[in-house]
Amino acid sequence: MHFCTAFFMSIKQIRNNLSEWHRTIDRKLPWKEDRNPYKIWVSEIILQQTRVAQGIPYYLAFLLKFPTLKHLAEANLEEVITQWEGLGYYSRARNLHKGANYIMETHNGVFPKEYEEILLIPGIGPYTAAAISSFAFDGMHAVVDGNVNRVLSRMFNIDEDLSKHIGKKKIKKLSQDLLEIAGNPASFNQAIMDFGATVCTPKPKCEICPMTKQCVAKKLERTLELPQKKTKPKLRKRWFHYLVYNQNGKSYIVKRVNKDIWKDLFEFPMQECSEIEWKKLEGVKLSQKLSHQHIHACFTEVKKMPIKYKTGQKVDWKNISSYSFPRLIRDYIGQR
DNA sequence: AATACGGGGAC
DNA sequence: GTCCCAGTATT
Numbered sequence: 551m552h553f554c555t556a557f558f559m560s561i562k563q564i565r566n567n568l569s570e571w572h573r574t575i576d577r578k579l580p581w582k583e584d585r586n587p588y589k590i591w592v593s594e595i596i597l598q599q600t601r602v603a604q605g606i607p608y609y610l611a612f613l614l615k616f617p618t619l620k621h622l623a624e625a626n627l628e629e630v631i632t633q634w635e636g637l638g639y640y641s642r643a644r645n646l647h648k649g650a651n652y653i654m655e656t657h658n659g660v661f662p663k664e665y666e667e668i669l670l671i672p673g674i675g676p677y678t679a680a681a682i683s684s685f686a687f688d689g690m691h692a693v694v695d696g697n698v699n700r701v702l703s704r705m706f707n708i709d710e711d712l713s714k715h716i717g718k719k720k721i722k723k724l725s726q727d728l729l730e731i732a733g734n735p736a737s738f739n740q741a742i743m744d745f746g747a748t749v750c751t752p753k754p755k756c757e758i759c760p761m762t763k764q765c766v767a768k769k770l771e772r773t774l775e776l777p778q779k780k781t782k783p784k785l786r787k788r789w790f791h792y793l794v795y796n797q798n799g800k801s802y803i804v805k806r807v808n809k810d811i812w813k814d815l816f817e818f819p820m821q822e823c824s825e826i827e828w829k830k831l832e833g834v835k836l837s838q839k840l841s842h843q844h845i846h847a848c849f850t851e852v853k854k855m856p857i858k859y860k861t862g863q864k865v866d867w868k869n870i871s872s873y874s875f876p877r878l879i880r881d882y883i884g885q886r
Numbered sequence: 887a888a889t890a891c892g893g894g895g896a897c
Numbered sequence: 898g899t900c901c902c903a904g905t906a907t908t
Contacts, residue, residue, distance in 0.1 A: 600904095677903070809907090841890095841901090
């Protein structure tokens with residue numbers, strides 16, 4: 551059929567141009583040095599929803615601290631969380647630790663090779679399983695991340711909401727077709743992500759793009775409309791009152807244990823309150839913007855801790871920095 | 887299908 | 898300010 555032939559030609563053209571383009575730029579990054587699945591795993595988890603530049607120092611420090619899967623499995627969760635301090639999405643650190651133990655128990659410490667097995671590791675979803683499978687083992691699994699969504703929705707003018715099943719299926723199919731024609735999964739997956747990260751960016755650089763002839767969105771002047779944006783959840787404002795005990799060189803800190811932000815990190819004893827109450831408080835006021843919440847914090851130093859706040863553990867001020875804190879708390883301690 | 891989960895960089 | 902980043906787990 552004519553349509554199928556044209557489609558196939560377009561796919562081949564895209565593959566050729568993409569691989570030619572990639573040969574000219576290939577970014578050198580620390581996790582590309584070898585095909586050690588453990589290192590690739592760590593890098594992929596760090597890079598979830600995280601920019602390359604932000605992830606690099608964490609990747610280097612993490613591998614210095616936990617050089618092998620066994621080191622990670624045998625570490626305490628506390629140490630792992632500490633390595634993650636400041637990076638955000640702390641469940642990634644929890645799952646990395648849980649995943650290392652899972653691999654020790656289920657696969658005798660040997661990182662599994664098959665996509666379906668990789669997918670069962672805690673914290674690994676379809677993207678990360680495909681990335682590890684292709685980068686470490688040459689598995690024929692196409693990655694679909696934010697870059698791929700953007701590149702392919704534009705190339706093929708995919709209108710669907712990519713957070714929904716239909717849209718996901720379309721992108722997955724295109725990406726898998728391209729990969730199978732390209733034939734080199736590690737290099738193709740790397741190329742399409744690098745392309746999305748540097749050329750087919752949210753505000754695209756079409757003037758330097760080698761594939762404008764194949765890009766349907768460009769032809770229709772729709773590049774800025776694709777991929778379809780999802781409506782963002784509305785911002786939540788929260789008001790925290792911290793009681794900072796300070797007597798004889800001691801303080802109290804408590805670990806956050808609930809299903810909420812900053813789980814497993816420490817903070818001072820805290821009472822969440824209303825905006826009205828918060829504005830009347832005396833103390834050091836700092837705020838922190840998260841993607842979906844604005845946290846307003848007031849830190850009040852006290853010589854006596856009310857009984858109901860006396861939870862957690864008493865610690866020396868001079869050791870306090872060794873605990874893991876959210877950015878906001880760390881900032882307060884730093885400027886105090 | 888929708889929501890929660892951090893922090894930061896680019897504009 | 899806004900967008901969104903090499904996403905996943907839970908509801």
